[in-house]
Each structure stands twice: as structure tokens, then as C-alpha cells.
Amino acid sequence: MKTERQATTHRATSETDITVTLDLDGSGKANIDTGIGFFDHMLTALSKHSLIDLSVKVQGDLHIDGHHTVEDTGIAIGQTLRQALGDKRGVRRFGHALVPLDEALCEAVVDLSGRPFLAFDATFDRDRIGEMDTELVEEFFRAFAMSGLLTLHLTQKAGKNCHHIAEAGFKALARALRMAVEADPRAQDAIPSTKGKL
Template identity: 85%
Template sequence: MKASRQATIHRVTSETDIAITLDLDGSGQADIQTGLGFFDHMLTALAKHALFDLKVTVKGDLYIDGHHSVEDTGIALGMALKQALGDKRGVRRFGHALVPLDEALCEAVVDLSGRPFLAFDATFTRDRIGDLDTELVEEFFRAFAMSAMLTLHLTEKAGKNCHHIAEAAFKALARALRMAVEPDPRAQGSIPSTKGVL
């Protein structure tokens, strides 16, 4: 019987109360409620294109701004991914994707390395997309990569429209994660590292 690759996280701080359920072997179903419409849109796209089933409920201090809600969601989602992967036995480990959205083109490269790192190279020419501060896009990716203990390189290859750039980045991450977490039939359940641990 196939092992379950699911996780449930409930993370509470003085700033946020976040509940996440994640199924890596889902069909892309999403139920996202963060209080930030554009962020909901991005997380829905992430679930859809990674083929993760994802439920996210965030109660945050939006009367201040969106920073705590977005960053803490990245932390909680990273925790969920790490928990769902377990010892990462039998996964492909590496994933990459180039995703266009009209004039925008973004690349994501993922290594489920156990070594958290973010290299982010994208430029937003306005301060907000809908109700989301554009600087929080990078903050989400950083929080997610650090908490999930993975290496993530996200690069804008082309783009002018800020909505398109952000969405292409989230979709590229989704496709790269889908590849990285996918079971590798040739690996025969082994740990994909010469160290024997990830």
C-alpha cells in the first residue's frame, strides 16, 4: 500500500493563525482563504499546477499590512511540504520549469536538498498587485524555501506586467515542485543522495 504523503499544520503566533492541509498526490484542488485576494489567486495556481490538494486558512493582522500573513503562510506551507515528504525516499528530488504568461517568462529550479536557500531575481515596477504588496512575493518564496528546507532559484527571464510576472513565478514553482516530489520508479525507494540522507 502506498504511503500517505499528506500533512496538516496549525501554526499560531501573536500575529497569525494558520491552518494548512496538503496532499502531494492530489488533483490540484484548492480551498484558499488568506484575506488577500491576489495571494489566494497565487496559491490556487500553485496547487493547480503542482497537482497538490491544498487547503489554507489564514487569520492575520491585516489591519497592519499583509506581511505577517504572507510570510507566515510561506513558513506553514514549507512545514507542510517537509512533513508530507518524510525522508524523501524515492522522489526525483530535482525539479525545474520555465513558464510563460503572455510577455512574462519565469524559471524555477528546485532541489529538495535539506539545505534552505533562495535565489530570487525578479523586478516589479509597481508597489502592489491588487491587495498584495509586490515585495511580499519574494518574502513568501523565502519563507517557504527556508521552512521546507529546499533550494529554490526563481528567475524572471522576461516580463513587463507585474501580475503576469508574479503568476508565472508561482506557476513555475508549482511545476518544478511537481517534478521534484514525484516518485521515481527507477529509484526503487532509495534516498536520492550519495550521503544516504536528505
């Protein structure tokens, strides 16, 4: 299994300028600055509970709205994850987690399949959490899954408080990712697929 599972991505468009660095074998250290406070909070939770060290620096067109910043950050983090994983030798590949936050309960299931797909089932009864549009929660997960070439099922099982639902979702993804990217001691250096490639 690859020992240095780290990567850095710089993604610049006319709408955003983003630099992401991550270390799959970190301790959950986060350095996040997207310009959207609640989004920073979610990405910090993602780092903390996945034990993936994550640095994200974004300059986005927030004078328009948060859409480009959130979606493009999802793309950049997905690209960086994909680079850090390499050919995925020796990883567990699958991960799942069911995470509560008070009355909210969210489930995330991840497959580092190489086939991007998002199934998202969560409901928010207000338009914003802090400075972030609630519809952008799904946009982040979609951009991350598509760019990271992974399958992600994220399901809200319970909850009314929008902050709690979103945070439980990010934490569930974090715990599922932690499991999926871990080294599997029984797999040694094998690629976890009958095809021999992911």
C-alpha cells in the same frame, strides 16, 4: 516510497493563525482563504499546477499590512511540505520549469536538498498587485524555501506586467515542485543522495 504523503500544520502566533493541509499525490484541488485576494489567486495556481491538493486558512493582522500573513503562510506551507515528504525516499528530488504568461517568462529550479536557500531575481515596477505588496512575492518564496528546507532559484527571464510576472513565478514553482516530489520509478525506495540522507 511512502504511500500517504499528506500532512497538516497549525501555526499560531500573536500575528497570525494558520492551518495548512496538503496532499502531494492529489489532483490540484485548492481551498485557499488568506484574506488577500491576489495571494489566494497565486496559491490556487500553485496547487493547480503542482497537482498538490492544498487547503490554507489564515487569520492574520491585515489591519497592519499583509507582511505577516504572507510570510507566515510561506512558513506554514513549507513545514507542511516537509512533513508530507518524510525522509524523501523514492522522490525525484530535483525539479525545474520555465513558464510563460503572455509577455512574462519565469524559471524555477528546486532541489529538495535539506539545505534552505533562495536565489530570487525578479523586478516589479509597481508597489502593489491588488491588495498585495509586490515585495511580498519574494518574502513568500523565501519563507517557503527556508521552512521547507529546499533550494529554490526563481528567475524572471522576461516580462513587464507585474501580475503576469508574479503568476508565472508561482506557476513555475508549481511545475518544478510537481517534478521534484514525484515518485521516481527507477529509484524505488532509495533516498536520492550519495549521503544516504536528505
